[in-house]
Each structure stands twice: as structure tokens, then as C-alpha cells.
Amino acid sequence: MEKIIITTSDSVSGIVVGGRWQAVVKLLPEKDAVIITDSNIADIYGDDFPDIPVLKIEPGEKSKQFKIIDSLAKKLLKAGIDRSGFILGIGGGVVCDVTGFLASVYMRGIRAGYVSTSLLSQVDASTGGKTGVNAGSVKNVLGTFRQPEFVICDTTMLRTLPDDEYLSGMSELIKTGIIGDRSIIDLLENNTAAIMRRERELLTSLVSKAIRYKASVVAKDEKEAGLRRVLNFGHTFGHAVELFSGVKHGYAVAAGMKMATLYSYRKDYISRKDCERITDLLKRYNLSGDINIPPEKMEKMIVHDKKRTGTEMNFVFIKGIEKPVVEKIPVRELIGFYKDYLKGIVVI
Numbered sequence: 001m002e003k004i005i006i007t008t009s010d011s012v013s014g015i016v017v018g019g020r021w022q023a024v025v026k027l028l029p030e031k032d033a034v035i036i037t038d039s040n041i042a043d044i045y046g047d048d049f050p051d052i053p054v055l056k057i058e059p060g061e062k063s064k065q066f067k068i069i070d071s072l073a074k075k076l077l078k079a080g081i082d083r084s085g086f087i088l089g090i091g092g093g094v095v096c097d098v099t100g101f102l103a104s105v106y107m108r109g110i111r112a113g114y115v116s117t118s119l120l121s122q123v124d125a126s127t128g129g130k131t132g133v134n135a136g137s138v139k140n141v142l143g144t145f146r147q148p149e150f151v152i153c154d155t156t157m158l159r160t161l162p163d164d165e166y167l168s169g170m171s172e173l174i175k176t177g178i179i180g181d182r183s184i185i186d187l188l189e190n191n192t193a194a195i196m197r198r199e200r201e202l203l204t205s206l207v208s209k210a211i212r213y214k215a216s217v218v219a220k221d222e223k224e225a226g227l228r229r230v231l232n233f234g235h236t237f238g239h240a241v242e243l244f245s246g247v248k249h250g251y252a253v254a255a256g257m258k259m260a261t262l263y264s265y266r267k268d269y270i271s272r273k274d275c276e277r278i279t280d281l282l283k284r285y286n287l288s289g290d291i292n293i294p295p296e297k298m299e300k301m302i303v304h305d306k307k308r309t310g311t312e313m314n315f316v317f318i319k320g321i322e323k324p325v326v327e328k329i330p331v332r333e334l335i336g337f338y339k340d341y342l343k344g345i346v347v348i
């Protein structure tokens, strides 16, 4: 079991990886604690939940809406939760984002912690303190920065995760390997079968490495003023793919990472060997689906991305494994690259 501490200017948050999630009961206050979870998690793990009130939301992105926050807030009021209360989110990225957002605005902020249950939320969503709900189809428009008091990542919970959700989370793990920790890539390359069998020890090691890297970035740049942007590797094209095709976040990010890798290669930022290593790894984990979004649509999606500034946008390239760089790129150039990618002009 490992404990990773995230220290920011105004908070200290502890992430426990590898222990059993049921130990969360020891971290809860004696009274006025409430669980937020989704109905899938409640069905599988509900019998072992601590004996406190449970508020359930529907699984999936449709629950990241302001009207769900409103309805949960009313339920907290009804349960008599005041500023000294505590919310425990037990679930994947959606439950963590909703719990974190609610905790940061309810009575101007109450305490919260997470039991993080999906691979995506363990390696990404529950570390770093970003919370958010969507406005219509635009993701995370309403959000806050708020570190939970604790996050518990029990990798045995990943055994019940559906295969497509598991691979979607794998994509963020691969991203972390590319931008921040080559030992993640080594493990993923050398232990593919065991990782696909979801062996606990390997997963605990991988999840800890990913969290350590993200924690180090967040500690230096909690509010995404600079360094933290590297975590968006693959996300510029990825968000557009997600919006257009509706594929799961990780699959879309994988498509975006492939494009960002080929773009980096085209600019002579990375060697052919590194380029092949990354594209092969994505293939190995079945994360190499084809993209066929018309360029005009791609442009529209990209300029709607909230990270855009004027006609230029920040794009994360790599100059080698563990060497991400953020550069301002004219949207026109980005779309030019994309057109060539579609025509097959950009190949390794």
C-alpha cells in the first residue's frame, strides 16, 4: 500500500493506492457524512458501504449536469447536512467530478473524499482537484479546483469494470507514460497479458506511478497556468473526436495521442523509433481505432474547445518520451496537418 501526498498552496490531500477500499470507514467523521455513488457501483459494492445515507445518481456523463447538483443539494439539506458535513464519492470520474463540484459549492464548501473505482478515475480524474459538470453537450464548463481530503484507489475494484471502460482508462495510463514516466511504458509493453488479466500488484504499481507523476505536476501548477497543460497531450484532437463520435473519453484521447505523436514526428521533434513505439503500444491495447471526421467538422469542434485563444491554440507535442512541450499553433496549421493525416500523407 502506498500513500501519495498532494500539497498545494492551501490544501493537503492524501491518495492511498493498493489498500482495501472498505477501510474508508476509518476516515469518515462520526456524524453527518453522506455517500454519493452511481447505481452500478451501488449494485456491486453497496452491501459493503459504510452505514450512512446513500444518494444515487444514474451512471454516465448524463449525470454531470447542474440539475443533478441542484437535486443532490436539496437531498443534503433534507438529510440535515450543514457546513460541518462530509461527502464521500464512491465511483468513477463522473461520481468524483459531481461529488467534488457539489462539495466545493454546497454551503460555500464542505469536506469531501473519494473511493475512486474506475481505471480512468484512479489514474486521472480523482487526482488534481478539478471538478466539473457540463453545460449542454459542452464538457466541464462549470467547475472548480478543489482537492478532496483523501482518495482511495483499490485496484481490486477494477476487476468488475467493463472491458471497454478498462481500456478507456488504459489510454490515460499510456498518456502518463508518454509524457511523464517511461517505466509505465516498459511495464505496459512487458506485461500486457497480466495487465489485461487485471493483476492487482501490477495495477497498483501502474496506478501509483501515474498518480505520482500527476501529483508532481499539480503541486507545481494547481490551476493550469502553465505546466499542467502537458496533461492535455492527445486531448485537442481527442475532445473533438469524443464530441463528434461519442466514443468513450479514453478511446478519443488515444486517437488524439496518435495524431499528436505523428504531428510531433512530422515536425522532426521525435525519432521514428519513438513514434513507432507509441503507435505500437496503442495498438497493443486495442486503442488504435480509425478516425474519419470531415476536416470542417474537426475545425468547428477544435475552435469550440475552451483552451483556444484567438486563432491560435495550445497544442501539446512531444520531443521524446517524457518530454512534452506546449506550443501555440495556428488553428489553420492544425487543420492542415489533420487533412494530410486523413489523406494518409502523414505516415511513419
Ligand SMILES: NC(=O)c1ccc[n+]([C@@H]2O[C@H](COP(=O)([O-])OP(=O)(O)OC[C@H]3O[C@@H](n4cnc5c(N)ncnc54)[C@H](O)[C@@H]3O)[C@@H](O)[C@H]2O)c1
Residues within 6 Å of the ligand: 038, 040, 041, 044, 059, 060, 061, 064, 091, 092, 093, 094, 095, 097, 117, 118, 119, 120, 121, 124, 125, 126, 127, 128, 129, 130, 131, 132, 139, 140, 157, 158, 159, 160, 161, 162, 165, 168, 249
Ligand atoms: N476531474 C478531472 O481531472 C478529470 C480527469 C479526467 C476525466 N474526468 C471526467 O471523468 C469522467 C469519466 O470517468 P469514468 O471513465 O470513470 O466514467 P464513469 O464514472 O461514467 O464510469 C464509467 C462506467 O463504469 C462504471 N464503473 C465505475 N467503476 C466501476 C467498477 N469498479 N466496477 C464496475 N463498474 C464501474 C460506472 O458505473 C460507469 O457506468 C468524464 O466525465 C471526464 O470528464 C475528470
